[in-house]
Amino acid sequence: MKLKRTIRIFKLSFRALTRNKMRTALTMLGIIIGVGAVIAMVSIGAGARQGVEAKFNAMGTNNLTVSSGSRMTGGAQSGTGTIPLKLEVVQLILDRCPSVAFASPVYQTRNQVIFENKNWNTLIQGVNEDFDIIGNWTLDSTYAGRFFEQAEVDSGATVCVLGADTVTNLFPGSDPIGQIIRVRDVPFTVIGVLKAKGQSGGPGGSRDDMILAPYTAVLERLLGGGTLTLNSIQISAVDEESTDSAMNEVTELMREYNKLEPGASDNFTVRNMADIAESAADSTNILTVLLGSIASISLLVGGIGIMNIMLVSVSERIREIGIRMAIGAQKIDILVQFLFEAVVLSVVGGILGILLGFGTSKLLHYIPMFATITTIVSTGSVLLAFGFSAFVGIFFGYYPASKAAHMDPIEALRYE
Amino acid sequence: MNPVLIRLDNIVRTYHIGEVDVRALRGITYNVLRGDFVAIMGPSGSGKSTLMNILGCLDRPTSGTYFLDDQAVSGLSDKSLATLRNTRIGFVFQSFNLLKRTSARENVELPMLYADVSGKQSRERALKALKLVGLEGRETHNTNQLSGGEQQRVAIARSLVNNPSLIMADEPTGNLDSKMSEDVMKIFLDMNREKKITIILVTHEPDIAAYANRVIHVKDGLINREDVKLDIGQGGTR
Incomplete structure (x- = not known):
C-alpha cells in the first residue's frame, strides 16, 4: 500500500474521531487511567527499591560478615555442629x-x-x-x-x-x-x-x-x-x-x-553485603511487579473499552463501508482506516496517560497518607506502559477493523 | 479496441438460502458494445439486481463467463475486483450513497483516494466533474445541505472522476421527482453521447428506460425480450 494513500486514510480516521469528541474522550480516558496507573504504581515500586539500595550502600557493599554456624536454608540449619x-x-x-x-x-x-x-x-x-x-x-x-x-x-x-x-x-x-x-x-x-x-x-x-x-x-x-x-x-x-x-x-x-574435610559443608557463614542488598532489592521487585500487574488490568479494561466503541463505530458506518468498497476501496484500506482509529485512541491516550502517571507520582507525597513514599518514574516503565497501550490498541482494534474489512459490499450498501 | 465492452456467456447465479437453492440468474448470454446505453427492466424478483451486481463486479457468477474490457471477471480476487470497480466502473445508486457530513467535493474525490491520484489532481478533477454536472458553486456544501437532485448529480460526478468505461446506474431516479429525474437523465444522455461512456441503467419506469438505446426485459432470471430503438439499430446480440 502506498504511503500517500496511508497518510490520507489516516486523516480520515482522525477526522472520524474528532467528529465524536465526547465518545473519543471517554474511550481514551480508559487508556489514560490505565497507563497513568501503571506508571504511578511502578514508580512507587522503583522508589522503594532505590530506598532499600541506598540503605545497603550506606553499610558498604564491599563488606563481609563471618559468623559461626552454617547458613540457614528454609529455616533448617545444614552442616555439622557449630564451632x-x-x-x-x-x-x-x-x-x-x-x-x-x-x-x-x-x-x-x-x-x-x-x-x-x-x-x-x-x-x-x-x-x-x-x-x-x-x-x-x-x-x-x-x-x-x-x-x-x-x-x-x-x-x-x-x-x-x-x-x-x-x-x-x-x-x-x-x-x-x-x-x-x-x-x-x-x-x-x-x-x-x-x-x-x-x-x-x-x-x-x-x-x-x-x-x-x-x-x-x-x-x-x-x-x-x-x-x-x-x-x-x-x-x-x-x-x-x-x-x-x-x-x-x-x-x-x-x-x-576449622579443619574441615574436602566435601564437608561449612560450619560457619560468610555473607556478602551486596548479596543481602540484592535479595532485599529483589523483594521490592516483587512489589513493583505486583503493583504494575494490578495497574495493567485497568489498561486491559481500557482496551476492551476501545474494542467496544470500535464495534459500535463499525456498525454505525456499515453504509459508509459499503460505499467505499463499491467505489474501489480494498479490504486492507478499510482495515487500516478502522485500525488507525483504535491506534490513535490508544496512542494519544497513552501519551496523556504518561503525563497523568508522571504528575501523580510527583504529587503523591503531597498527600499526607503517602508522604513517606518516594517515587521514581523510570524511562523503562514509561516505554513499557506506552508500548503496552499501543499493543492494546492494535490488539483490540483489529477485530472490529477486520469485521469492517470483511463485509460484503452488496449487503453493506443495502444496510439501513 | 474491441467494440464489445461486456460479454456475458451463460451467467448463472445461485443463492443458497437455508437448504433451498434459489437460481436468481439462469443462464444469461448478452453483449454490450462500447458507447451503448442499455436499460434493464423487470419486476422485483426477476433477477435484475443480481445481474446488476455481477455487471458491477460486486458479485461473482456461480457459473458462466463475464468479460469486461477483454478481462475475465469471473475468476478475479476480491482485490482485483475492487481495482476494477475503482478504475473501470462508476456507480450511481437510487439512494445516492454519498458520505454524510462530508462536502460535495470530498465525496467526488473519494474514488481517486483509492486510485492513488495526488491530492492536488483529485481536487482539480473533482471540481471539473462537479462543474460538468452543473454544481459549480456548491462544492463545499455538505451533502445533507443539497437537494435530492443535487445529491444525485454529486453521485454522477463521483462516478465519472476516474474516467470509467462503464457507468452502472441502479434506479437513479427512484428517489427523485419528475423534474429532477429529467435533469439527471439529461446528464446521463450527455455523458453517453458526448463522452461515449457506456451506461447500463436499471429502472422500472418505462419513460426513464426510454432514454436508452436498447431495453432488455429480465424475467425469472433470463432475458425475456429486447427492444431496440430503431434509429440506432446496431449492436447487442443474444
Whole structure:
C-alpha cells in the first residue's frame, strides 16, 4: 500500500474521531487511567527499591560478615555442629587474605546505659579501631569528637562512640563529648558521636541505636573476659571488585582453621553485603511487579473499552463501508482506516496517560497518607506502559477493523 | 479496441438460502458494445439486481463467463475486483450513497483516494466533474445541505472522476421527482453521447428506460425480450 494513500486514510480516521469528541474522550480516558496507573504504581515500586539500595550502600557493599554456624536454608540449619568463632581468627584473616583491607571482631551485649538521671537500653558493640571504615560510619561533625585509636583498643580503654539515637535519648540538647556514661557500673567516656544512618531495611529498627567501644574493654569489663566466642567478624575488601575474592579467601582460611574435610559443608557463614542488598532489592521487585500487574488490568479494561466503541463505530458506518468498497476501496484500506482509529485512541491516550502517571507520582507525597513514599518514574516503565497501550490498541482494534474489512459490499450498501 | 465492452456467456447465479437453492440468474448470454446505453427492466424478483451486481463486479457468477474490457471477471480476487470497480466502473445508486457530513467535493474525490491520484489532481478533477454536472458553486456544501437532485448529480460526478468505461446506474431516479429525474437523465444522455461512456441503467419506469438505446426485459432470471430503438439499430446480440 502506498504511503500517500496511508497518510490520507489516516486523516480520515482522525477526522472520524474528532467528529465524536465526547465518545473519543471517554474511550481514551480508559487508556489514560490505565497507563497513568501503571506508571504511578511502578514508580512507587522503583522508589522503594532505590530506598532499600541506598540503605545497603550506606553499610558498604564491599563488606563481609563471618559468623559461626552454617547458613540457614528454609529455616533448617545444614552442616555439622557449630564451632566458636575465636578472636585469633581476625588476625589470621588480616595476615593471610590479600583481598581483605580491614577486619574487626564484634562482641555484642545489650545493656542498660545510664547518664545522670536518664537510662536507655541499647546494644553495645565491642569492635576495633577500623570498624568505622568497615561499617562506613562517619562522625557527626556538629560535635568535636573522634573515633578510638589502636592504642586505646590495645590498652582496653573505657571510651565509647555513641550512635545518633543514643545521643537523642541520653543527651537531649546537650553535648555528650567528655561526659561519662555508665554500663553495669563501668564508666565509659564519650569521645565521639556517629552520624545517623536511619532505619535499617531489616529487623532491629534503627542502626543508630547502639554504642561502639573497644572490644578489649567490652570483653574484659562487660562480658567477664576469657576466650569468649565472637558474635561475628566484620570485614571489608580492598575494593568492591575484590569482594568475591575476599569471600573465597576467607572461606578457604576458615575451612582450614576449622579443619574441615574436602566435601564437608561449612560450619560457619560468610555473607556478602551486596548479596543481602540484592535479595532485599529483589523483594521490592516483587512489589513493583505486583503493583504494575494490578495497574495493567485497568489498561486491559481500557482496551476492551476501545474494542467496544470500535464495534459500535463499525456498525454505525456499515453504509459508509459499503460505499467505499463499491467505489474501489480494498479490504486492507478499510482495515487500516478502522485500525488507525483504535491506534490513535490508544496512542494519544497513552501519551496523556504518561503525563497523568508522571504528575501523580510527583504529587503523591503531597498527600499526607503517602508522604513517606518516594517515587521514581523510570524511562523503562514509561516505554513499557506506552508500548503496552499501543499493543492494546492494535490488539483490540483489529477485530472490529477486520469485521469492517470483511463485509460484503452488496449487503453493506443495502444496510439501513 | 474491441467494440464489445461486456460479454456475458451463460451467467448463472445461485443463492443458497437455508437448504433451498434459489437460481436468481439462469443462464444469461448478452453483449454490450462500447458507447451503448442499455436499460434493464423487470419486476422485483426477476433477477435484475443480481445481474446488476455481477455487471458491477460486486458479485461473482456461480457459473458462466463475464468479460469486461477483454478481462475475465469471473475468476478475479476480491482485490482485483475492487481495482476494477475503482478504475473501470462508476456507480450511481437510487439512494445516492454519498458520505454524510462530508462536502460535495470530498465525496467526488473519494474514488481517486483509492486510485492513488495526488491530492492536488483529485481536487482539480473533482471540481471539473462537479462543474460538468452543473454544481459549480456548491462544492463545499455538505451533502445533507443539497437537494435530492443535487445529491444525485454529486453521485454522477463521483462516478465519472476516474474516467470509467462503464457507468452502472441502479434506479437513479427512484428517489427523485419528475423534474429532477429529467435533469439527471439529461446528464446521463450527455455523458453517453458526448463522452461515449457506456451506461447500463436499471429502472422500472418505462419513460426513464426510454432514454436508452436498447431495453432488455429480465424475467425469472433470463432475458425475456429486447427492444431496440430503431434509429440506432446496431449492436447487442443474444
